[in-house]
Amino acid sequence: MNLTWKLFFAHARQQKVRFLLTALAMIAAIGVVLWVVSAYEAIASQFDEQTEDFVGNYSVFVVPKDADEQISPEVLEAVAQHPAVLSANPVTQFRMTFRRAKELPDADPDARRGMGRLGPSVVGTESTEPRYPLLEGKWLDPSSENEAVVSSGVAEALSLKPGDAIQFRTTNREVVELNVVGIVQQVDAGIEFAMTRTQGGAPGGVNRGPAALAAYVPQKLVPKLTGETNAINLIEVLLRPAQKADVLEAAIASASPAVELLRTEDIKSKISSGFAAEGARKQAYFVTALSLLASAFIIFTTLSMGVNERARQLAVLRAVGLRRAQVASLVLAEALVLAVFGWIGGLAGGWLLLKILASAAPNLFPNGVSLGWGSVLLTGLCSFLGALLASIFPIWKATRISPLEAMTAMPSRPNHSRSYVLASIVALVLIAINPVLVYAVDLPESIRFALILFVGAPATVLGFTLLSPLIVLAVERVISPLIAAVLRLQSGLVKSQLSTNMWRTSGIAASLMLGLGLYTATQVWGYSMLGGFLPGNWTPDTIVKFAQGIPLEQFDNIRQIDGINSERCLRITVEQTKLVGDPLKASERDSAVRQDNVSLIGLDADKAFTGTNPLIRLSFVQGNREEALKKLKAGRYCLVPETFHRLAGLNVGDHIEMIPPNRPNDPVKYTIAGIVSMPGSNWITKTSGIRRHFVRTAGIVFAPETSVREDFALPTLEYVWLDPKSGVTSEALQEQLNAHPAIARQGPPKRGGQPTVEDSPSPPSQERGGRAAGGIGPGRRVGGWGREGLQVTSLSDVRKSMRGRGGAAIRAMGWLPLITLVVVSLGIVNTMAASVRARRWEFGILRAVGLRRMGLVKLVVSEAILIGLVASGLSLAFGVLTGWTCLGLVRYVSNQWFEGVATPLVIPWSSLVFGYVLTFTLCFLAALWPAISSGRTEPLSLLQAGRAAT
Template sequence: MPIILKLVYRDFLRRRSLLTFALLAIMATCCLIVWFVASIDVSAFADDNGTSGFFGEYSLALAADRRFPEQIRAKIEKLETAEKVAYARQTSAKILLDGYDQALKPSGMGDRQYPFLLAISDDKPPFDLQHGQWPQNPLECVVGSAAAELHVAVPGETARRKVRLGDRLKVSTDQGDFLFTVTGLLKQQKREDFRGRVSGTFNFGFGIGIGGRQMGEGRRPTPDTPSVKVSQPEATSERFSRDSNGRADTRPSPPSRGPQSGPRRPGGRFARLEVSPTSPSVYILPSDLVKVCGREMPPNLVFVQLADGLQPSQFYRDLETACGATLAEMGIKTYDTTPKQQEGQVSQEQVIGQAWSTIGIVIVASVFIIFTTLSMGVSENIRFLSMLRTIGFTKGQVALYIILEGLALGLLGWLGGLFAGWLLLTILVFLQSGVIPLVTLSASSILFALGCSLAGAFLASLLPAWRATRIAPAESLVRDLHALSPRQLFWSGLTGSLLLLLIPVLVFWLPFATKTRLLLFTTAGTTLLAVGFLLFIPWTVAFSEKLLGRLLAAALGLPHLFLKQILTGNFWRTLGTTLALSIGLGLFTAIHIWGSSMLNMFWVPTTIPDVLVRFQEGVIGEFTADGLAQMPGILPESLLRVSVAQPNLRPDLQRRLAKGHAVSSSNIVLRGLDGDRAFRHDNPLLRLKFLAGNRDQAREAFTTPGARVCVIPETLAVHANLQVGDKIALEKSSRRPISPRLPPGQIAEPPPGTEYAEYTVVGIVDFAWVWLSKCAGVRVSSGGTGGLVFTPFAPLLEDFGALDGEFFWFDKKPTLTYAQISDYLRNLAREAARRNPLAAKVNSYAGGTRWDSGINRHFVLVNSNESLNNSLASRAFGVLDAMAKMPLVILVLATLAVINTMIVSVRTRAWEMGVLRACGVTRNCLLRLILAEALLIGICACVTSFCFGLFYSWLAISLVDYAPMFGVIAPPLTIPFAKLLPGYLIAIAVCALAGLFPAFRTSLRETSTLLQKHNT
């Protein structure tokens, strides 16, 4: 054993340049592991009983429309499940920072003008105070951390000023102006961190967390205001308006209209939805609220702290039993954290799962870097190893020598990686806080990094150790090219191809349940993918060398014979280097091909009219319709009136949609239009491709008087198993049917006597409707839908109460811009609203949310195909680019493996290069020869990565037909060459840079020096 350790030490000294780069690569990967593990702050996920991030020490909140009756409050206090009860009044007023005329506007709060005023009966803060103390004297206030982030634009300055201790806030109501002194800042936990990041350092330094921010919500939550479960539409007892003097006017809301209307929110017409202590709030004493409002204000919010271990559902049942009525019957809305607890748990699992996946990728990259180094060491030291066998070393001792060398690399890399990881964390925290922190690494992160380093080094050394044991003593007399024979090359590639083809057979073609398919894809499929591509790589190496090598030789002015066996002649060295490069580049390719292909189901097509306009209900009329028709730049012959409804499906169709993995199975969006113009033979307004039926049949059916027919998208046809001639039964009801939120897979049975209207399918079209329906305001009842369907115009008005003159669809001249259309229509809608004083009081909905809840304040929604696609591109490509950055980091780290490869290649071929120089080859030609090898390795990695990314993306896309994903079907495969090209150029560039150092060093050596390397 001591002699083996001495040999390892001597070998390190002899090959210090080679091992230096290997150690740098291992240190970098170990640094990433330390960064990831140390940045997963497990305490961030701990949330006491799961409620402190939402309501402080309270478990839930109850809201009444105007006030809580005394008898209900008495019942709540007597419940054994309620451990503590506090009453609060939440209202609004005009709030300014004293000395400034600009409004105090919450950052990230959309159109909301001011934070809430909240007076709570608790004599101590429900949250931890960051600074200061709870109000003790009149006209003192505490500002929540969400409201403390409110920015005040300082006149004449570009800087923004935040609320600080000692500031004075001017609160204006109809009772006058009141100056409140800020005595404390209230801490409110950012529960939304689960959705986008784990901690401030765990975001790869690229501004997005491992989990990524989900895109499924219609609006962005306030940074410090987590959403909560609301059992009924939002409620409060007051609305806020300003008189001519800018003072607050608090009075009861007008009667609501429609089943989902509800009273207005405090804080203005465009207040946010969340009502809870975590909303951006200014906390004052109840006695001060009386002064501000001019009268005693009864509580409209009740906060309850439950006994340990109790769930909100138990409290609700007890309260309903005590009161003898349901909460809905009593007009009480509930806010609790149950959905967010579940979402937080799911988000936590997703974040940790993705963290482990990333760590696994980094470990694999490290394994291949160590494998490449050791494998090259075996190839370079064949004579040395054979001499060890000659003097009496056993095969086991030779294998132990190689394994110890790998473990030594892993151990040294771990030590350096610990320091690098600690330094990286320190720098990141310093950049975020401005204070040099004392960062300490936990024992778990240190031991985990050690385990990963040693385990990776051990696995990477197994194959080189096995190769070393096969070296015979006689091999010290000959030099062997480590190449695969044509027979081995053929069978290796064929076996790999068969293993890869076995994946779709197992996952897609055999009749398994969805869960079984997913399990097979993640287990057997992943194993087959790894082994299959490992065996398939010899074909990509041979292809790159035989075909692309000729092109590269011609481009560099080299004879092709110089590159004939430059890769296959040292196969193990090439294999390890190619794999190290392909890990990052292959993931980069797969991310972009998969993402771009999936976007095909979301891009708004150019085969529909250019612009969709929706007027708010209060301004609908001939004035807006005529004004739109007279807009400059519109093509009048293309102007279509569109009727829109979102009815519920009959339960049997809902079940079929749920079984078909539709994103929402309860309803569909109907768009009624003039079929004669939409499907006319010449220049139709809807130029969609018919997959079943045809345009003439659709036109004939749509123009039949009283016909109830429809043209459906392919996604709906696939999910519901519909064909031309089938009927879709839709619930006849008001335009906005109440669709209760139910657990996935559960269907709400309609009441007895429900009537249905049946629409016959006359065509199936290729139509990407998801993004259009999400952003264009056509989801008038619910935020989710199972499809967007075209019908004749008139039946929707009769069956579902759709409005005439609300939606318009038209084409425009190319010179007319989206901004010009928006400005014109906003002015038109504002003029219509001025003529109708009640327009602002009419409730309109988009995505199930009222317009006066922050959607739009211009009385009109304008969406062009271009604007919708631009918004989609900015969100989707932002996410894809963020996801693709880590693979590029791994690719750059793998450059160190290329440097090692080139150093060993030059060292083992030094005598051959000396012979070439002696035969007249110039230094410049020798430099180009060495660079050609580095470039060819990069090209081989690009070919391998492209094959991997293409095949894996095809598998992932095909899986969409068997597992739910965004409610779409498998799209066609799209290769975004413009997105892939930068990554491939980076790969080739880093390989060229990696080859520069050994190329220049070798080309500058004398011929005699190179010829002296013959016996090494």
């Protein structure tokens, strides 16, 4: 047997417990990777099947490039007459709410939520065959005028079966009742959700492909429902055998309006980049990187301890002829053996647990579990690359040992103050790289992201690792006297606990930092991002929406209702209107606030913005309140959000043009009187019914009420913004409002802040002030039942709900870092055991001169507490910096979706407590057995170790 391996096995037999603990830690780290990567592989394995299900009985689809446009009859004829086409079915898709004709007495009021956040679609078709498999009943007769087929999701939400009826309300408020004759299979809602992914990367766009959650009606009924004729926006194409979709390119190349093909590969690409798949993919990458670092630190700590403890032994071996290369190979062999054990053990253990879970809960893995090559390769990468990285410094340190060191006393505490200072300077430089790349350097986004990922992130981890000696010295100097006082130990004994073996301590602290620091980063980043969407406290608390509108003169009666603070009640008028010229460039790259429309709010500027405690408290970025008020009183001036300045370059005095739905060819021009900060305005518009026509909006624009009512034909009172009296809940206020005679005619109330299918934004129509129809499309809502009732939205309730749901999601993000923390905590046991073993002779002397058993136990425990403090300090700094950096980074990670959202840095101390308490608990548990065993050992046994033990 090779000499290197003989020496390795001899050392392994001597340190069996250490090797076992390290191998277990490696197995756990690799097992976590296997779990997460297998979850992604399970999702990815369904992409082909999901694509096939979504396409249905067709080969390819022709869709408009602009979702608001229609397909011309010429294109339909060209496609239908193409020799490669077997059939071409024209389809009209639009969103319209409908209801069961006869409500069931025991119907679940929450069942409609199964109709999706955006509501169902209506599909007008001439096809004689269903797109998806028929589950019950029959397919509709295209020539009929009273038949409909619904998808299984709609049938479940509305408790429908063949023979029941559903009702639509047209744009002319006429009720159309259709008999349900069949139910077709509905594809997974997550697939259609993925198809709504926008250019900015988030859902909320328009699915231009076939609708899944839908009611199918004869094409001849579409004009009756919508008032629109020839509104084809989808062609379902079945190609002849062996024909490819590309043969249709020439037939549609010159179409006006422009159209394009939606191929199966396009659909698969959308599905694979959907939120579920994208989230699982990113999680797999994140866990792989995390486990790689964890593996590196676990092995690094073990190798460093081995080199330190065997320094004299290695010197003797060097003295008797062992070459530097053999010393290096000895350390490398130890690292590779640990990597092999971790890889094989992690694969076996993780796979066994996956099989057990799949058997116990088959619904979690509908297609079963399989060990893909991706899992094998990524786990191997984590294990072996981590081992190689971890072995670099120990190999360098081991090969520097001179044979002369075998004959000299080993210094108990070498003085490396200068090297620590140098390491700290280098650390600060490395730590600064990521913030500079994110915030200070103007680079192309792809280059910036690559540098952040491959340079900045590793530099940050390495920087904080190099900074750990400085933190160790600071903790020893400042906090160790307090620990000594609490534990009733001499401060001199506690003070040198960590720095005696600095790099071993630094290694384990950095290991803990991986888990705890990333947990801190996820919480800081998550709550900071949540803070960017939480409605601010700069507005009145409650928005009341009268969906049908009431006479303006009723406002004075409304404000006198008992639950309303009459002094803090503001009449507003609202329109969601498109901007002329797309100044925010939403068509090129949309984001949460980069949209082509705004929520225009008309109000009385004096009542809204004046006084010591104004109803709406705005912070001006450009301009000032006094000048802005003067301009607002003059007429068509407005206040715009700061994103208009940052993203569109607009300033005070510039103009924006808006398109009134009642006069689409006659835009109105408003001059910017001020640029203001409106934190959380996006969620205000989302939850209160202010988004009348479009799913997303660029933000709130304030303008004079009289100008808005005149320009946008808004003659009735539809919105009131108010503060309720103290102690009055939104439910109580809604009851009081419903009792008002002018509102009692509004119909059944809606629950404020809880969107249902009826809460969907409504399109422009002809029912108020001569509004013109706004056209139809797969993303447009037409007619429907969503215009009745009263909506009361309490922004404080919205904030509470967002904190609850958002907090749950943020806490869920923290579980993987906490699992990593538990995994690397096994390394603490090794560290504590090595520390006790290295100081056995020192402990024997202390016992011999009078230190009691409990004193020795407390001394070991104090070291664990100090390690916990060092890890906590490192983790807090690492987490806050990383979270702050990610606030800037997120605009590049998520395809700029969060670009422009103002995200304040939030440190959620209450959420961080759990992670830090867990860290100290793990440190204490890791020290418990070494502390007890050293306390139970007799002084003579400790002294027998001799000075060589140190």
